[in-house]
Amino acid sequence: MERRVFGPVPSRRLGKSLGINNIPYKICTYQCIYCQLGKAVRMQANRQEFYRPEELVGEVKTVLDSIEKENEYPDYVTLVPDGEPTLDIHMGELIERLGILNIPVAVITNASLMHLPEVREELLGADYVSLKVDTVQHQTWKKVNKPHKSIRLEAIEEGIQTFARLFTGKLVTETMLIRGFNDSYDELTQTARFIRTFTPETAYIAIPTRPPAFRQAVPADEETVNEAYHIFRDYLDKVELLTGYEGNAFSSTGHFREDILSITAVHPMREDAVRGLLHKTNDSEDALILLLEEKQLEKLQFNGHNYYLRRFSK
Numbered sequence: 001m002e003r004r005v006f007g008p009v010p011s012r013r014l015g016k017s018l019g020i021n022n023i024p025y026k027i028c029t030y031q032c033i034y035c036q037l038g039k040a041v042r043m044q045a046n047r048q049e050f051y052r053p054e055e056l057v058g059e060v061k062t063v064l065d066s067i068e069k070e071n072e073y074p075d076y077v078t079l080v081p082d083g084e085p086t087l088d089i090h091m092g093e094l095i096e097r098l099g100i101l102n103i104p105v106a107v108i109t110n111a112s113l114m115h116l117p118e119v120r121e122e123l124l125g126a127d128y129v130s131l132k133v134d135t136v137q138h139q140t141w142k143k144v145n146k147p148h149k150s151i152r153l154e155a156i157e158e159g160i161q162t163f164a165r166l167f168t169g170k171l172v173t174e175t176m177l178i179r180g181f182n183d184s185y186d187e188l189t190q191t192a193r194f195i196r197t198f199t200p201e202t203a204y205i206a207i208p209t210r211p212p213a214f215r216q217a218v219p220a221d222e223e224t225v226n227e228a229y230h231i232f233r234d235y236l237d238k239v240e241l242l243t244g245y246e247g248n249a250f251s252s253t254g255h256f257r258e259d260i261l262s263i264t265a266v267h268p269m270r271e272d273a274v275r276g277l278l279h280k281t282n283d284s285e286d287a288l289i290l291l292l293e294e295k296q297l298e299k300l301q302f303n304g305h306n307y308y309l310r311r312f313s314k
């Protein structure tokens with residue numbers, strides 16, 4: 001039988017996350033070009049019963065009981081199947097039952113069913129909700145997310161805004177950048193403007209880090225990710241990058257090398273800030289040059305300033 005509970009696994013966003021597959025493998029409302037399940041996805045837009053919530057919660061309890069050290073205990077239990085978790089008609093009951101375990105509940109959803117009042121209602125019970133917003137352009141949405149034919153983008157957008165007004169937990173968005181599809185200046189500006197209408201706590205910009213099923217899904221490069229970061233920052237308070245380095249983000253070790261690698265994995269760092277860090281850690285510019293030579297860092301220009309970004313393209 002397919003494993004339904006896995007982890008805890010480390011996650012930059014969630015700390016230690018115990019994952020729950022609340023739907024069978026590969027069932028989704030989308031068939032994103034960057035999905036590693038890709039062409040194998042079985043598409044559907046109707047919610048249905050897959051598993052009994054009490055069975056899933058029983059499996060979660062078994063895993064929790066087997067954890068011996070307190071520091072290995074999960075920070076979140078997360079509905080994050082290889083597919084779309086809101087297709088589970090019992091999602092609301094599952095979230096409710098998980099809540100009794102006194103561990104915050106997270107849901108990572110592609111947001112495609114946010115037009116359904118019952119899905120929004122059920123998600124209100126979660127502590128953390130991550131919504132996919134790759135684009136707000138209809139044509140691009142069709143090309144990038146390849147949605148089930150019964151789903152409407154405008155209805156999803158309205159649903160997201162309605163949900164955000166009521167949700168008291170932590171709301172974040174995730175935008176996956178695919179070269180030549182949704183990474184132009186206009187696209188990014190429109191996406192950022194839409195996200196601003198419901199002010200999530202953090203807007204994440206991601207690139208595919210695992211091989212996609214469709215070959216045309218090439219990750220945006222550093223230059224574009226840097227630009228996307230700045231465009232999003234013009235509209236949104238908190239923007240972070242998810243480029244494949246979970247790292248030790250934001251923790252200052254007092255060591256230039258570790259600090260700059262962990263910070264630039266999350267957001268581009270302006271040259272003056274890098275110089276400030278060198279000064280703080282008593283390092284010379286050689287340490288910076290070495291990282292550029294090792295191709296760990298990339299130097300990029302934006303709006304007349306130099307920025308450094310963690311290198312992620314091959």
Ligand code: SF4
Pocket residue numbers: 028029030031032034035036037038041082083084110
């Ligand atoms: S929403 Fe997620 S699981 Fe569904 S096709 Fe897209 S990437 Fe794959």
